Amino acid sequence: MKPLALLLRPVASADLPALERIAAASAHGIGSLPSDRDKLSARIARSIEAFASQDAASGEETYLFVLEDREAGRVVGCSGIAASAGFHDRFYSYRNEFVVHASAPLGISQRMHTLHLCHDLTGYTLLTSFYIEPAYEQGLAPQLLSRARLLFIEQFIERFNDRIAAESPGLANEAGQSPFWDAVGRRFFNMDYPQAEALTGGRSKAYIADLMPHSPVYVALLPEDAQWAIGQLHPVGELPFAILQAEGFDADTYIDIFDGGPTVEASLAMLRSIRHARTLPLRAGAVTLGLSAWHLVATTGREDFRAVLAQLPPAAKELSPGHEAAARLGLAEGARLRVTPVDSQADQGGR
Template identity: 75%
Template sequence: MMSNAATDPRSLMLRPVALADLPALERIAAASEHGISSLPNDSAKLRLRIERSLEAFASMDDASGEETYLFVLEDRARGEVVGTSGIAASAGFHDRFYSYRNEFVVHASSQLGVSRRLHTLHLCHDLTGYTLLTSFYIAPDYSSGLAPQLLSRARLLFILLFAERFNDRIAAESPGLADAAGQSPFWDAVGRRFFAMDYPQAEAVTGGRSKAFIADLMPHSPIYVPLLPEAAQWAIGQLHPVGELPFSILQDEGFDADTYIDIFDGGPTVEASLGLLRTVKHARQLSLQADEGAPGAAQDWHLVVTGERASFRAVLAEIAQTAHGLPPGHEVRERLGLGDDAGARLLVSPLRPSALELERV
C-alpha cells in the first residue's frame, strides 16, 4: 500500500459497503486488535453484517431502530478499501445498552471534621436508544492527513440528511487500555470477578459490543473507585493507542467524554446532541445551478456528500467558504457522478470553519 504522503485526498470516497467488499473487511477484521473493532473476525458473520447493512440502506419502510449502516472508505485511484466506519441507528435496540456513569459522592463526619469526595461508578443504561457511531478503522498508511476526517465526520452528515431514521443524541465508544494479548486491567478488576472469562473471551461471547447479559451479572450497587487496584483505577477513561485518532476527531466535533465509560475495558464513551456538533452546525446546502462565488476566493477543504441512502457518497473537495453552488462541469460533480443532474442534494461542511462562520455560532 502506498504511503499517505502520496495520497491525493480527491481520490478518496466514502460509500455504503457492498458484498464485493467482503475480502477487504476480512483483512480489516483480522488486522484489528482485541476489543478495538466491532467487526467480527469471522467471514460468515461479516457477510451477514454486510447484508444487514445493505437492507438498512435500501429499505423504503419506516425505520425500526434496529438498522446498522456500514461504510467503506475507498482509494479510487487504487481501487482499494482503506477504512470502515458505521452507524447503529439505536444503541441497545434488542437489549439495554449499558455503561458506567462517573459520579462523585461526599462522605462526611461532623464529629471528626472529615469530608471526603469519592469517585464512584454507577451501572446505567442512560444511552439506550442513542444513535451509535461504530466500526472505525483506517489503514495505517492513511491515518495521517484528511482520510480519517472523511471517514469519521461524513457519518454525521448522513445522519443529518436522513434524520428521521436516527436519534438526535449521538454516542460512540472508544477502546480502553489492553495489552498485546488483549488483557484489560479494568476488566480483570471488575468484570472478571462476576463473569469468569478473560477480556478477549468475553468480547467473543458477546459478539462485539453487546453487553446486556454481562451487565446482568454485574453488581448494580456503586463501585467505589478507590477500592479498585491501582492499575484498574488508572485505566478508567483511558484510551488504547489505536483509539486516539478517532477519539480526537470526536472531541474536536464537540462530544463530551467525561460522563460515561465502557463496562468492559473502562474506555471513554462520548455523547452529544447532533445539532451541536461542529460538522453539523456548519453544514450548508449547495445548488447545482449557482456559481462558485467570487472569483479568486480562498479555497478550503470541505466534506461534500450527496445521494439517497443506498447511493450515498462522500468526498473531500477544495471549495470557497462563500460558494453558493457547483456549476456544470465542476470536477466535484464529475467525481460524485452527478453530471448535469441539477436536482441532486449536495451538502457540504468545512473541515475547518471560517472565522465568519464561527462568529455566527
C-alpha cells in the first residue's frame, strides 16, 4: 500500500459492489452496513443526496465515504457520519455511575458500579460504518479513513452538532452472541443480539429502551462474563477505537445498550485533528521549505469533498498549485486546502 495512492471521497452509485463485499466481510452482528443489496443501494442514495443537497440541513442526513486505492483501482474501506443520533427518536446508552450504600450501625460503606439508561447523546453527531481491509490496517490508511471525517464536519459545522460520539463494538463471539446482551437485553426480548442490533440501523434505540428497565442496573448482580464485557472491545473495534482515543475522545462515561461496548464522545473543537488544523491557499510562487511530515489534506467543497495523505512542512502557510497533493486533488491556483498533521507528536509542540 502506497500512501500517495489513497483517496477518500464520497460514495458513488458505482461503489455498490464494493460495499456488498465490505458488508459480507464484516464480523457477524458487528458491521453497520446491511448485507442486503437494496438496503445498501438506499444507503448510497441517501448519502449522495446529503452531499448534494442545497437545502438547510435537517439532521436526518447520513454521509458515507469510501477509501480508494487508486493504484490498485479498488475501494478498500468505508466510513460514515450520521448528522444527528436518534433523529427520529431518542438515542439511548447506558451511563456508568457509582453510588455509595452505607450503614453507620454496621460500619459498612460500599461503592457500587451501576448502569443508568439515558439518552444524553441524542442529537450528537455520530461517526459510523468504519471498515478497512486487513491488508490496509497498518500504516496511514486508517488515519485518513477515520480522521478526514472530522475535517468534513468542521468545514460544514452548520450541518452537524459540535458534540461528536462514536459507538465501538463490544464483546461477541463468531455467532454474534454477546454476554452483555444475554445478561441484560435478552431478558426482555426474545431475540438474539444480531437481530436486535440490525433492527436499529445505528440511529435510534428507543424501541429497545422502551422495554428495558429504567431503574439502575447493579453491575455486581450480573454474571461475571457480562461484568467483564462492560466497556470491552470486540477485536474488530480496536483499531478505530485507538484512533479516536488518540484524537481525545472520552471512553469512560457511556456504553452501548446492546453489547456493552464503549461509546466515546467529545467536543469537536477539542479533538487533536481540529486543534492542529490549518488552511493553506494555493498560490503561484509559493515555496515550501523545511523537513516534511505526513498530513491529511482535504478540499473545502462538500459534494466534491476529497482527502489524501501528503508530506508537507509543518510550518507551511501556503502551497504551490504544482504541489503533488494539489495535482492529485485536481486543484488549481486560488483553491484552499484544509490540512492537519497525522503525527501524534503534534500535541507536544507548535500549538
